[in-house]
């Protein structure tokens with residue numbers, strides 16, 4: 001008998017998985033989004049060696065000993081000297097159970113994001129809430145603008161819903177989607193705010209705006225039009241390396257059509273990331289795309305929208321991207337690899353040095369497990385029970401335990417032990433699983449999060465007066481000159497730092513660097529040596545280094561976006577030297 005679960009990874013698709021009698025994982029054919037196939041990460045899930053034994057200061061120990069050590073250390077510490085740092089290695093909602101323990105204990109937790117926080121802040125400022133479009137709505141579009149998102153790599157289960165549509169891609173990298181697109185704008189990185197402002201301006205000049213919609217839901221549109229006029233068109237086009245013809249071509253394709261804009265994290269890895277997304281959103285608002293069938297602007301949705309969490313205990317929280325580990329005696333790291341994924345790796349290493357006890361709770365060996373004093377192996381998603389939602393669609397998927405564990409401990413089991421030892425109340429696992437499941441309802445043949453509108457914003461925006469709030473000023477502080485741009489996007493072979501990470505920097509052959517040459521990449525923050533890979537997809541003024549590449553974040557700054565407390569992985573320009 002085969003049974004159903006869902007992929008635990010941090011991915012738009014949250015695939016539905018069927019596990020057969022032999023334990024083989026297959027994409028669920030009956031599921032409208034998964035459509036019977038998985039991606040390489042899950043097809044080869046059991047090929048990646050996991051940590052089997054706990055260890056303390058390099059010595060193998062039993063799980064009981066590991067939990068005892070942790071429990072004893074926590075009892076000896078002042079709670080305010082303990083940091084709980086949880087990443088998104090597993091997207092299940094039960095992963096939050098450790099937040100409950102650590103917050104109740106009095107530790108510091110994190111807030112903000114390494115991912116989509118800037119974009120989300122921008123969307124919320126404009127619309128009040130961030131609802132994404134379901135694949136069914138995207139399917140009803142005639143034109144899809146893929147703006148800073150790489151569906152073949154990061155969101156492959158959306159592809160069937162993009163079939164037979166006119167596609168416009170806006171990306172500094174010639175992605176596979178760009179190859180197939182009707183129009184590809186190979187924009188200079190960080191040029192999107194200017195492009196969105198110019199598109200908005202020409203939408204108004206050409207009379208493509210939806211006046212009826214604007215009068216009702218976005219009455220300040222004329223003020224926004226004035227703001228778009230502050231952009232000097234010739235200079236701006238030159239800066240972002242596009243032409244007036246490119247803008248004309250976009251308008252030609254979208255004129256009178258049902259248009260969906262799919263924005264990804266690529267456009268918002270900058271200090272002003274919130275403004276960038278808000279300007280892109282304004283393009284959709286001027287066209288009257290919100291609240292209509294087959295239309296809209298969709299970013300990464302809020303996966304927990306409409307779901308109350310029972311684990312939300314009040315705690316001191318500090319922004320993740322700039323967290324200072326050195327302020328703590330004990331740092332507990334769960335489902336994360338901060339020594340690879342946090343910005344400014346040099347700073348992270350330095351700050352971790354003075355921490356007495358670094359605890360790593362995860363599945364795989366990585367930079368962080370190597371540095372940890374205490375290593376506690378986790379169970380895989382197949383060996384424990386969880387439940388998840390997604391930022392790419394509205395499904396709510398149960399992830400029941402599929403098999404007995406061959407090693408590790410679950411997040412619930414570990415938290416339950418710690419709660420018991422430190423006299424903190426915790427309910428049964430089943431209580432929490434049922435709590436989360438209670439937010440589901442049967443819709444369109446699957447379980448979805450209840451209360452989410454199939455066509456969001458049909459009744460207006462979620463702001464105080466239902467109006468969309470346009471940007472009122474813009475800060476074009478992007479450094480568009482000198483040196484090269486760092487593009488750090490997702491790899492087809494890894495899920496951030498999980499699975500296969502190769503030490504490559506992708507460069508255009510015409511940069512003059514040779515394939516296989518060792519290059520030193522230098523930024524204001526630090527440097528890293530990587531092997532050059534010729535790649536004609538990349539602009540000549542850019543270097544592409546995938547997320548998860550060893551050492552990539554030596555180059556990125558520990559600074560927050562102006563809004564959304566997000567990391568900013570592409571704000572630093574870089575120089576290259578031959579080693």
Ligand SMILES: Nc1nc2c(c(=O)[nH]1)N[C@H]1C(S)=C(S)[C@@H](COP(=O)(O)OP(=O)(O)OC[C@H]3O[C@@H](n4cnc5c(=O)[nH]c(N)nc54)[C@H](O)[C@@H]3O)O[C@H]1N2
Pocket residue numbers: 010011012115116147148149150151153154155170171172173175187188189190191192263264265266267487488489490491492493494495496497547570
């Ligand atoms: N295979 C795989 N899938 C993944 C992940 C993974 O690591 N590997 N990670 C998952 C996670 S955590 C997330 S958040 C999602 C993110 O998935 P996506 O939203 O697709 O994010 P990225 O791949 O970071 O960037 C998307 C595109 O933005 C482009 N880009 C970079 N800078 C700019 C810019 O300034 N302007 C414009 N217009 N485009 C730009 C990049 O070239 C890239 O093609 O993917 C998830 N899925």
Ligand SMILES: Nc1nc2c(c(=O)[nH]1)N[C@H]1C(S)=C(S)[C@@H](COP(=O)(O)OP(=O)(O)OC[C@H]3O[C@@H](n4cnc5c(=O)[nH]c(N)nc54)[C@H](O)[C@@H]3O)O[C@H]1N2
Pocket residue numbers: 010086087088089090114115116265334335336337338340341342361362363364365366378379380381488489490495496497498546547548552553556569
């Ligand atoms: N340069 C650069 N840096 C980036 C990005 C980028 O595009 N470029 N992307 C950013 C983004 S979008 C994100 S989301 C972050 C992601 O950064 P992190 O949240 O740190 O994610 P990963 O690197 O994937 O590390 C996940 C770890 O979780 C562990 N894990 C997996 N499953 C489980 C489980 O069930 N239980 C437990 N306890 N552990 C588990 C694995 O051991 C794995 O090593 O990185 C950010 N960093």
Ligand code: SF4
Pocket residue numbers: 007008009011012013014015038039040041042156157495
């Ligand atoms: S596409 Fe995403 S959700 Fe689907 S199996 Fe791969 S990583 Fe998991």
Ligand SMILES: [Mo]
Pocket residue numbers: 010114115116
């Ligand atoms: Mo992410």
